[in-house]
Amino acid sequence: MKIKLQRSDKIFEYEVPLNGVTLLEALGYIKENIDSTLAFSSGCRSSVCGSCAVRVNDKEVLACAYKPKDDDLIQPLRNMPILRDLAVDMDRALAFNKIAKAWGLPKEEALHVSGEDAKRNELQSDCILCSACFSACPVYSVNEDFIGPFALTRSLRYVNDIRQKDIKPTIEAIQTNGIYDCTLCNECVPVCPQGIAPKQDIEILRNKSGIMGYLNPNILAGFDDGLNF
Amino acid sequence: MVDVLVIGGGGAGLTAAIHAKKDGANVALVSKTYPTRSQTCMAQGGINAAIGADDSIQSHISDTLKSAQGLADEELVGILCEHGVDAIKWLDKIGVPFSRNKGIAQRKMGGASFVRACYAKDYTGLKILHTLYDQCNAYDINMLSERFLIDLAVIDGKVYGAYLLNIKTSTVELFHAKSVILATGGYAKVYGKHSTNHVGSTADGIAAALRAGAKISNMEFIQFHPTALKKSSILISESARGAGGYLVNSKAERFTDELASRDKVSLAITNEMQKGEEIYLDVRHLSAKFIDEHLPQEKKLADLYENIDLTKQLIPILPAAHYTMGGICVDKNCTTNIQGLYAVGECANHMVHGANRLGGNSLLEIVVFGKIAGEAACAYAKKEMPACKVDKHKDILSQINTNPTVDFYKRRAELAEIFYTHVGVKRNEQGLLEALEYIQALQNELKNMGVKNIKLAYNTELAEFLEFKNLVLTAKTVVLSALRRKESRGAHYREDMPNKDDNFSTDTICYQENDEIKFP
Ligand SMILES: Cc1cc2nc3c(=O)[nH]c(=O)nc-3n(C[C@H](O)[C@H](O)[C@H](O)COP(=O)(O)OP(=O)(O)OC[C@H]3O[C@@H](n4cnc5c(N)ncnc54)[C@H](O)[C@@H]3O)c2cc1C
Ligand code: SF4
Ligand code: SF4
Ligand code: FES
Numbered sequence: 057m058k059i060k061l062q063r064s065d066k067i068f069e070y071e072v073p074l075n076g077v078t079l080l081e082a083l084g085y086i087k088e089n090i091d092s093t094l095a096f097s098s099g100c101r102s103s104v105c106g107s108c109a110v111r112v113n114d115k116e117v118l119a120c121a122y123k124p125k126d127d128d129l130i131q132p133l134r135n136m137p138i139l140r141d142l143a144v145d146m147d148r149a150l151a152f153n154k155i156a157k158a159w160g161l162p163k164e165e166a167l168h169v170s171g172e173d174a175k176r177n178e179l180q181s182d183c184i185l186c187s188a189c190f191s192a193c194p195v196y197s198v199n200e201d202f203i204g205p206f207a208l209t210r211s212l213r214y215v216n217d218i219r220q221k222d223i224k225p226t227i228e229a230i231q232t233n234g235i236y237d238c239t240l241c242n243e244c245v246p247v248c249p250q251g252i253a254p255k256q257d258i259e260i261l262r263n264k265s266g267i268m269g270y271l272n273p274n275i276l277a278g279f280d281d282g283l284n285f
Numbered sequence: 286m287v288d289v290l291v292i293g294g295g296g297a298g299l300t301a302a303i304h305a306k307k308d309g310a311n312v313a314l315v316s317k318t319y320p321t322r323s324q325t326c327m328a329q330g331g332i333n334a335a336i337g338a339d340d341s342i343q344s345h346i347s348d349t350l351k352s353a354q355g356l357a358d359e360e361l362v363g364i365l366c367e368h369g370v371d372a373i374k375w376l377d378k379i380g381v382p383f384s385r386n387k388g389i390a391q392r393k394m395g396g397a398s399f400v401r402a403c404y405a406k407d408y409t410g411l412k413i414l415h416t417l418y419d420q421c422n423a424y425d426i427n428m429l430s431e432r433f434l435i436d437l438a439v440i441d442g443k444v445y446g447a448y449l450l451n452i453k454t455s456t457v458e459l460f461h462a463k464s465v466i467l468a469t470g471g472y473a474k475v476y477g478k479h480s481t482n483h484v485g486s487t488a489d490g491i492a493a494a495l496r497a498g499a500k501i502s503n504m505e506f507i508q509f510h511p512t513a514l515k516k517s518s519i520l521i522s523e524s525a526r527g528a529g530g531y532l533v534n535s536k537a538e539r540f541t542d543e544l545a546s547r548d549k550v551s552l553a554i555t556n557e558m559q560k561g562e563e564i565y566l567d568v569r570h571l572s573a574k575f576i577d578e579h580l581p582q583e584k585k586l587a588d589l590y591e592n593i594d595l596t597k598q599l600i601p602i603l604p605a606a607h608y609t610m611g612g613i614c615v616d617k618n619c620t621t622n623i624q625g626l627y628a629v630g631e632c633a634n635h636m637v638h639g640a641n642r643l644g645g646n647s648l649l650e651i652v653v654f655g656k657i658a659g660e661a662a663c664a665y666a667k668k669e670m671p672a673c674k675v676d677k678h679k680d681i682l683s684q685i686n687t688n689p690t691v692d693f694y695k696r697r698a699e700l701a702e703i704f705y706t707h708v709g710v711k712r713n714e715q716g717l718l719e720a721l722e723y724i725q726a727l728q729n730e731l732k733n734m735g736v737k738n739i740k741l742a743y744n745t746e747l748a749e750f751l752e753f754k755n756l757v758l759t760a761k762t763v764v765l766s767a768l769r770r771k772e773s774r775g776a777h778y779r780e781d782m783p784n785k786d787d788n789f790s791t792d793t794i795c796y797q798e799n800d801e802i803k804f805p
Contacts, residue, residue: 092694104326104408140743146430150319159380159420160378166378174384177382178406183415185319185321210419217382219380
């Protein structure tokens with residue numbers, strides 16, 4: 057099998073004499089047998105640690121869950137600095153979780169959570185922080201401070217948790233460079249290996265923000281234009 | 286300079302960091318991977334705690350002691366099980382999305398007298414790990430990733446920090462700290478492709494502790510999971526057998542009780558394999574609906590790694606190294622024999638698993654002892670004076686051979702095969718001696734190994750070589766310990782000495798002195 061890898065600004069071709077293996081195994085083969093300088097990230101090999109996301113023919117996939125075909129072009133994720141080859145620096149992307157204040161803020165007393173309550177954020181808490189959605193999001197080409205899909209999904213996870221003492225800090229944290237900067241383009245949805253739809257989560261957060269009295273600055277801007285007219 | 290430096294971002298490290306910070310310490314957490322990528326995310330089954338109406342702490346204690354086969358410490362098992370209930374309450378409070386029925390949903394795992402393992406779908410470890418990570422953000426804990434622990438800075442039996450390799454730049458940094466908590470995970474990757482573990486379970490913390498003069502114990506005890514996929518050692522969870530899956534040989538005969546404990550089933554499979562049989566897991570008789578509901582991960586993984594449809598085909602399996610009971614010696618406050626150095630989680634031996642870990646007890650261990658370690662390290666740091674000056678520029682990289690004549694990747698794969706064959710489910714004197722000889726030859730050969738990649742930016746070959754050296758050192762302690770334990774107990778099965786012997790109801794403790802492994 058012949059696969060093409062983008063390493064810095066060049067494309068390299070490798071012949072991997074294995075069949076029916078995952079892309080991650082093929083990368084391991086190249087590193088151990090052909091070129092030990094190749095860099096990529098891995099961990100669990102079973103699609104749960106979120107280490108190995110890359111782009112194959114322009115679409116984000118987990119290398120450990122993808123079977124490569126002849127002539128596939130493998131590239132690193134977008135929207136973050138490349139450390140080397142397919143390995144990217146996640147520091148900045150992960151920092152958005154903190155900017156979004158996506159964390160548990162527990163009530164003093166313990167609470168009974170029903171099965172139905174638990175369903176309210178079950179899907180959002182399946183996120184493995186692989187960054188596939190972050191890489192697919194077009195907003196970063198115009199606003200690199202956009203809080204972005206996974207951090208906003210994480211916000212909804214906690215906003216929708218009945219154990220949360222106060223959801224206001226989280227909602228407030230995602231008004232600027234957050235929910236209204238998303239264009240609702242849906243690019244983040246099909247690439248998520250966990251079936252999460254950050255776009256939908258963002259729409260829910262917009263509704264909740266509206267109910268809590270936060271205003272959509274875009275509508276406001278439109279309104280201003282109207283007055284000037 | 287910080288009060289508490291936590292090394293390792295799995296469940297143990299994150300819990301320790303949160304509690305140290307809560308108690309007022311200035312905390313930093315470093316890890317070689319991003320915290321959410323740690324092995325803890327792979328735990329599917331659950332976390333034990335006696336919260337069920339019929340269950341009792343006493344029953345949890347006695348199940349744990351029974352499985353430990355005389356090698357656990359009753360007081361520590363008591364701490365684990367008693368604090369277990371509060372640990373679950375705490376996890377619930379900070380937002381772990383447990384599955385629910387009447388309360389937190391629980392399932393039965395092997396060796397438990399009651400339904401005791403609290404779970405969050407098939408993602409128990411993932412959801413706990415991510416919730417803890419979010420708490421670290423809430424507590425504003427400084428988390429630095431891509432930092433590889435090379436060695437601890439220890440002078441006269443006291444720790445002053447650690448030497449870390451910044452993988453992004455290949456520079457070595459001394460991180461000053463009043464106290465250090467090791468939470469670097471286990472060593473099952475000695476078995477390479479014959480392990481279910483995360484690629485990073487390479488014994489780095491244990492090896493660094495050993496080099497710094499710490500004692501380690503019970504390294505010979507390694508739990509093998511009976512059902513890992515043959516080609517990749519990816520875990521097929523116990524629930525496949527629990528739900529009625531059969532184990533069969535090449536002649537399609539069942540040969541063992543599928544529901545017996547992990548060590549017994551692994552042994553039965555190994556016996557069968559030694560007769561030349563191939564072993565399969567058969568779930569074809571379970572309904573497609575049941576498989577879609579209860580074994581969706583396994584269905585996907587069998588397709589991905591074995592190219593088979595498990596509803597129609599047999600699943601080729603093998604036992605694989607899954608959990609390492611041995612580790613750095615600690616007391617009930619997670620203190621090591623080095624002043625200011627603490628250890629917690631799979632890298633430590635908390636004396637709660639003994640000769641065989643009970644499924645669901647290790648996630649519990651990392652949360653219960655994570656709290657204890659964080660609090661103890663914080664209390665220590667508060668009364669400690671600022672650290673003394675330690676050698677700032679420990680020159681580690683210039684000692685690495687950049688013109689290697691021996692390929693360490695080849696040796697790493699060989700070591701894994703030798704370990705799986707001779708230090709695996711079944712052991713005997715002759716095989717262990719062969720393994721020892723191999724390791725000694727490997728140690729002599731290490732000077733001819735090194736890295737071909739001399740680039741500084743994100744040199745993963747360098748990190749993997751350092752891991753390999755740690756594996757070799759740790760492998761030696763495993764073999765030497767296994768040779769000394771002339772009996773069979775729990776996960777340590779000697780075919781030449783198949784019975785338990787009361788003379789060996791003690792821990793196998795060792796340390797390193799002048800480059801030699803010694804047993805006091
Ligand atoms: C497939 C699988 C399923 C499991 N299922 C269960 C289950 O259902 N229930 C249960 O109780 N247990 C289960 N376990 C066991 C349990 O997951 C582990 O014992 C536990 O997660 C260990 O946690 P830890 O925090 O000690 O280490 P880990 O989660 O392994 O974390 C180690 C951390 O240390 C860091 N590190 C390592 N070396 C270095 C270094 N040199 N420098 C810097 N950082 C370093 C790593 O990056 C990582 O962040 C399972 C294990 C596996 C493999
Ligand atoms: S829907 Fe929003 S978050 Fe998702 S990719 Fe488009 S702009 Fe980015
Ligand atoms: S939302 Fe999906 S794609 Fe985005 S980081 Fe989480 S798991 Fe990955
Ligand atoms: S290696 Fe963990 S998600 Fe691929």
